[in-house]
Amino acid sequence: MGRPSSLHLANRLTEYAGGVNIWLKLEDLNDTGSYKINNALGQILIPRRLGKTEIIAEMGAGQHGVATATVCAKFSMKCTIYGAEDVRRQALNVFRIRLLDATVIPVESGSRTFQDAVNEAFRAWIVRLDTTHYIIGSAIGPHPFPTMVRTFQSVIGEETKTQPRDLGKSPDAVVACVGGGSNATEMFYPFSDDMSVQLVGVEASGDGLDTARHSATLSGGSMGVLHGVRTYVLQDEQGQISNTHSISAGLDYPGVGPGLANWKEGNRATFLSARMHRPYRASAC
Structure with missing residues (x-):
């Protein structure tokens, strides 16, 4: 997979932030281009042991779909990926999935977000x-999926604890984005018992928390049940799951992993939200 992944000092971002040293964990350098391969490679060992022949998975930003298609190709297993709106806006990842001989099925029901793909x-x-096993890409769903995803992905947090020590440093805070929860859970879990390290999760607030178009489950949600797990969800007064919105593919999930909900309840982690104030423009740098 290319582990361990690099820890990189973001000089420009550090300067912009006023001097606090900001380090980036570069999971995009892994084989398949994201951290999702850690979980996919771990989980596919289970259906192989069980004698299953086909894998089903969902895709949000598409990286889990690419990782799952890759491990299925490695072990010669049939692969079907379900995606919603992200099939359109992540067309390059869809191309890569199909190149690996997996099938992509667009989901047209509901609000056509990550929730509907799941x-x-x-x-x-x-x-x-x-004959089939479901490889979930995020720390969501019924037990033991959140535990499996956390376990397979926590290699990232474990490396992040070790690498600064080699530089004679230790982090004051660990920051991660929050969609379904795998990205933040993987980083937070190895630090969860170290109270000297602050844990900060950042959710997508879409058009604002004062509107109905956001994905900030921990900041604006309430306790409920979604996909077999009791956690924070975005819902109406009758308990019906609300539609979500985020400019970022994969963060538009109306729930969150139970591990993050537990850290919020115990005040172990702080959760903020970020809003896109203007259209994003990519520029050469």
């Missing part, structure tokens, strides 16, 4: 349990 993947899985 819904369809669960529906497809439960009618073919004898």
Whole structure:
């Protein structure tokens, strides 16, 4: 996979932030281009042991789809990926998935977000349990999925604890974005018992927390049940799951992993939200 991944000092961002040293954990250098390969490679060992022949997965930003298609190609297993709106806005990842001989099924139901992709993947899985296994990409869903994802992905946080020590340093805070929860859970878990390190999660606030178009579950949600787990969710007064919005693919999930909900309840982690104030423009640098 290319582990360990690099820890990089962001000089310009450090200067912009006023002098605090900001280090980036570069998971994009992994094989398949993201951290999702850690979990996919770990989870596919389970259906191989169980004698399953087909894998089902969901895709948000598409990186989990690419990682799952890759491990299925490695072990010669049939692969089907369900995606919603992200099939359109992550067309390059869809191309890579199909290049690996996996099938991509666009989901047209509901609000066509990450939640609906997970819904369809669960529906497809439960009618073919004898031959099929579902590899979930985020720390969501019923037990033992959140525990498995946390375990396989925590290699990132473990490396992040060790690498600064080699430089004679230790972090004051660890910051991660929060969608379904795998990105933040993987970073936070190895630091969870070290109270000298602050844990900060950042959610997508979309058009603002004062609107109905956001994905800030921990900041603006309430306790409920979604996809087999009790956690914070975005819901109405009748408990119906709300639609979400985020300019970022993969962060538009109306729930969050139970591990993050537990850290919020115990005041172990702080959760903020970020809003895109103007259209993003990529520029050469």
